Amino acid sequence: MASKPLWLGAGVAAVLIVVSGVGLYQYAMAPDDNGIAGGPIELPSTRGDFSLTQLEENQLAVVSFGYTYCPDVCPMTQAVKRQALAQLSDEQSDRVVPVMITVDPERDTVERMQEYMNFFGDEFIGVVGSQEQVEEVASRYGVIWRRVEAPDSAMEYTIDHSATLFLVNREGDVLQRVLYSPTPHGLISALEHELGG
Numbered sequence: 001m002a003s004k005p006l007w008l009g010a011g012v013a014a015v016l017i018v019v020s021g022v023g024l025y026q027y028a029m030a031p032d033d034n035g036i037a038g039g040p041i042e043l044p045s046t047r048g049d050f051s052l053t054q055l056e057e058n059q060l061a062v063v064s065f066g067y068t069y070c071p072d073v074c075p076m077t078q079a080v081k082r083q084a085l086a087q088l089s090d091e092q093s094d095r096v097v098p099v100m101i102t103v104d105p106e107r108d109t110v111e112r113m114q115e116y117m118n119f120f121g122d123e124f125i126g127v128v129g130s131q132e133q134v135e136e137v138a139s140r141y142g143v144i145w146r147r148v149e150a151p152d153s154a155m156e157y158t159i160d161h162s163a164t165l166f167l168v169n170r171e172g173d174v175l176q177r178v179l180y181s182p183t184p185h186g187l188i189s190a191l192e193h194e195l196g197g
Helices: 006-029 073-087 110-117 131-140 185-195
Strands: 042-045 048-051 060-066 096-102 125-127 145-150 156-161 165-168 174-178
Touching (some): 042 110, 042 125, 060 185
Antiparallel strands (some): 042 048
């Protein structure tokens, strides 16, 4: 019996390493359900002082944490929100408020957030706060984030952060978590389940 080429075994091993690495990354970056308290979000925003209590009884917020200088995950997350909204019925999409809370309060001013949110749609709300305020909210939602210095970059630093989406009602209850994906299918499914469609 002819033996399989050595490169085939190496290729399979490489794929397994990549797949297990991605799984480990998602596990490490996804918050533990037991550690999520959720709760109120009351911070300055691109719409004045924002509070979940401003949502109507039948509305929910799709909350993500990110920052405007993020090169890939954050714009993709907002694009996924926009794509999901476009796939819902008008009645359903009217009940969804897309929100992004910055994890870069040093650079993300209200003005900067407004400019960024404008790329995605008028209904998108950018939320800011002091370092302490953001840390407090992020900890309640089980969000992991850390600053990474980049001395050779014009940006000076980047921020590693978990990219889970939270479907939250006006009381701050986390109805569902949707793990990061570059496609909107998971978010659409979660929204339709919560909105009754």
